[in-house]
Amino acid sequence: MSQVAKVQAIFDTWAQNGRADGMERGHGPTAIQAFKKLELRPGQNYLDIGCGNGYTVRWAANKDRAEDVWGIDVAPEMIALARRMSADSAPRANFFAGEFPSETLPENHFDAVFSMEVFYYFPSVDDGLSAVQGLLKPGGLFTCVVDYYQENAASHSWPEDTGVAMTLWSADQWREGFARAGLEVVEQSRLFPTDNAQSSPDWKQSEGSLMTLGRKSS
Numbered sequence: 001m002s003q004v005a006k007v008q009a010i011f012d013t014w015a016q017n018g019r020a021d022g023m024e025r026g027h028g029p030t031a032i033q034a035f036k037k038l039e040l041r042p043g044q045n046y047l048d049i050g051c052g053n054g055y056t057v058r059w060a061a062n063k064d065r066a067e068d069v070w071g072i073d074v075a076p077e078m079i080a081l082a083r084r085m086s087a088d089s090a091p092r093a094n095f096f097a098g099e100f101p102s103e104t105l106p107e108n109h110f111d112a113v114f115s116m117e118v119f120y121y122f123p124s125v126d127d128g129l130s131a132v133q134g135l136l137k138p139g140g141l142f143t144c145v146v147d148y149y150q151e152n153a154a155s156h157s158w159p160e161d162t163g164v165a166m167t168l169w170s171a172d173q174w175r176e177g178f179a180r181a182g183l184e185v186v187e188q189s190r191l192f193p194t195d196n197a198q199s200s201p202d203w204k205q206s207e208g209s210l211m212t213l214g215r216k217s218s
C-alpha cells in the first residue's frame with residue numbers, strides 16, 4: 001500500500017469511529033492559538049490543509065466571517081464528516097477530498113493558510129511549503145503546527161507505532177524550510193494547552209506543539 005493510501009485509510013477510519021472529534025478536542029486548545037496568529041478579517045480567504053472534521057474552517061466562516069473558506073483532506077470520510085458538520089453553520093464552506101499538494105487549488109488566492117498536525121505526512125515537506133507559497137496572496141500568512149518534531153522525543157516512535165513514514169524536522173529545519181519556500185518566518189514558538197507550569201509528564205504540556213508562522217513577501 002502506498003504512503004498516501006495508508007494515511008487515507010487511517011484517517012477514513014478515524015472519521016468513522018469518532019476519533020476525528022477527539023482530535024478536535026485534543027488539538028483545539030493549541031489550534032486556536034495558532035489560528036489567532038493569522039488575524040483573519042471579514043472578507044478574507046482561508047484554507048485549512050488536512051482539515052480533519054473541518055473545525056477551523058467553521059471558526060473562519062463563523063467567528064471571523066471570512067469570505068471564501070476551504071478545507072482539503074486526503075481522507076474522503078473526513079471530508080464527508082466535515083461537510084455534514086458544517087452544513088448548518090458554514091454552508092458556503094468548500095471542502096475537497098484530495099491530496100495536498102498535488103490537488104489543484106487557486107493560486108495567489110488565500111490571505112491565510114492553516115495546518116495542524118499534517119505536514120510531516122507529506123513525502124516532501126519542501127514541496128508542500130512551496131505549494132503554500134503559491135496559494136497565498138502577497139503578504140498572506142501561513143501557520144503550521146506539528147507535534148512530531150525533533151525536540152519532542154516523546155513523538156519519535158510514531159512512525160513505528162503507526163507504520164506510516166513521517167519527516168522528522170527540528171525547529172531550525174522548519175525555519176529553513178519556510179525560508180527555502182519563500183516564506184519569511186515571523187514567529188516560531190511552542191504552544192501549550194494550558195498556562196500551567198511546564199513540568200507536566202505529558203509532552204503536550206512539557207514540550208508543547210511547534211508552531212511556525214510565515215509570511216509571503218508583498
Ligand SMILES: C[S@@+](CC[C@H](N)C(=O)[O-])C[C@H]1O[C@@H](n2cnc3c(N)ncnc32)[C@H](O)[C@@H]1O
Pocket residue numbers: 007008011012020023024027031049050051052053072073074075078098099100101115116117118121122
Ligand atoms: C492528525 S490529523 C489532523 C486533522 C486536523 N488538522 C485536526 O487538527 O484535527 C491529519 C490529517 O491530515 C490529513 N492528511 C494527511 N496527509 C495529507 C495530504 N497529503 N493531503 C491532504 N490531507 C492530508 C489526514 O487525512 C488527516 O485528516
